[in-house]
Amino acid sequence: MFSSRPDGMAPDVSFILPVYNKATALPYFFTSLLAQQGQFSCEVIFIDDASTDASRSILDSFAAKHDFVRVISNDNNAGPAIRLNQGAAQAQGKYLALFDCDELLAPDAIAVMLELARDHDADMVHGKGRKTDASIEQAKAGMIGSDIDVKTFDDALDRILGRGMVRMTWLVERVLFNQAGGCDPDVFIQDESLPLRLSLHARRVIDANMVVTSIPDAGSHLSVNKMQQHHDRFLTYANFLCEHPEIASDKRRKIFGKCISAARKAKRDGAPFNTLDLELRYLAHKIGLGRNDPVGLSRFAFVFQNLSGIRRPIKP
Known part of the structure; x- marks a missing residue:
């Protein structure tokens, strides 16, 4: 006991x-x-x-x-x-x-x-x-x-x-x-x-x-809100990339891929991403083109940051 x-x-x-x-x-x-x-x-x-x-x-x-x-x-x-x-x-x-x-x-x-x-x-x-x-x-x-x-x-x-x-x-x-x-x-x-x-x-x-x-x-559980999940997953990995430029390139690529995946799922569930832009970025990542850094995610971050119906932290 x-x-x-x-x-x-x-x-x-x-x-x-x-x-x-x-x-x-x-x-x-x-x-x-x-x-x-x-x-x-x-x-x-x-x-x-x-x-x-x-x-x-x-x-x-x-x-x-x-x-x-x-x-x-x-x-x-x-x-x-x-x-x-x-x-x-x-x-x-x-x-x-x-x-x-x-x-x-x-x-x-x-x-x-x-x-x-x-x-x-x-x-x-x-x-x-x-x-x-x-x-x-x-x-x-x-x-x-x-x-x-x-x-x-x-x-x-x-x-x-x-x-x-x-x-x-x-x-x-x-x-x-x-x-x-x-x-x-x-x-x-x-x-x-x-x-x-x-x-x-x-x-x-x-x-x-x-x-x-x-x-x-x-x-009810917070996790049943799929758009909240996509939003938080994207920001989790995008913020991590920005905070830790020292991470090895193979892991940076995985993290970048998780951001793109979150954006694609959010698009599927109604987020207003530009379909062509998002799919081109996805294909470029799959074949190893482009830089895996936060700059390449900024336009997707803007969409996530302006989604309605998302709960965001209120800092003390």
Whole structure:
């Protein structure tokens, strides 16, 4: 059974949990957190992003009952990326546990992730989520156990530029988070910007084929807005290219390609790109022509920045 940190000592794990209008799911998520098995100390930091439902009062009730729970309240809705950074800035644990508060944790999620991090000297550990048609009241999260397919990558950036590591099912070292600067504060949803930025500084990333969260039907998710996804994916990679000119040319090409891919998908879903211009840029990239730098993306960035119906961060 996990415990709160002893007085004057840093905890092993800090849960950093942004919340916006999760009142329906929060009691069930928190129950799965309290049910965590294993010998580790923790603190739990909820960051309320100006919820308009009962989330804040529910969080306050958690804090009133448990001395390891802290609630950070905010008067304006800034977005999960900024709120995750805000919570991490106050964390004291060696590791940060990063999850969505409308999912259910496997009972041994943290214990297994900690063991993998320590056994493989990894500063990033990623698990998987499994969707269920059950409501959150009826959903169950099973044990992970020991039969796990574990892959380790010393070139974390190369792995992150692959596929399938965008769920918020992370255990990462706090030192790494701080070194990377956390989430991109210019992108509303952090799902892709966080692992990308972390990977540039990581020693080793673990991609484990284990289900650490059950994802029930708990209401609306930011990720169901496809245009928001395309917008945030484009800006994530375009910003990263601009901030890191030192990245090797083969990786720059992959990053540039992700930007073009995001623009093409946005065009398919109704964004007003010039079709000929976009397809010519795509073909040029495919055959290795043109420079893979942010200048070549500026006209696409302009379209994304002027899309309506997109949620953008509000910086403090």
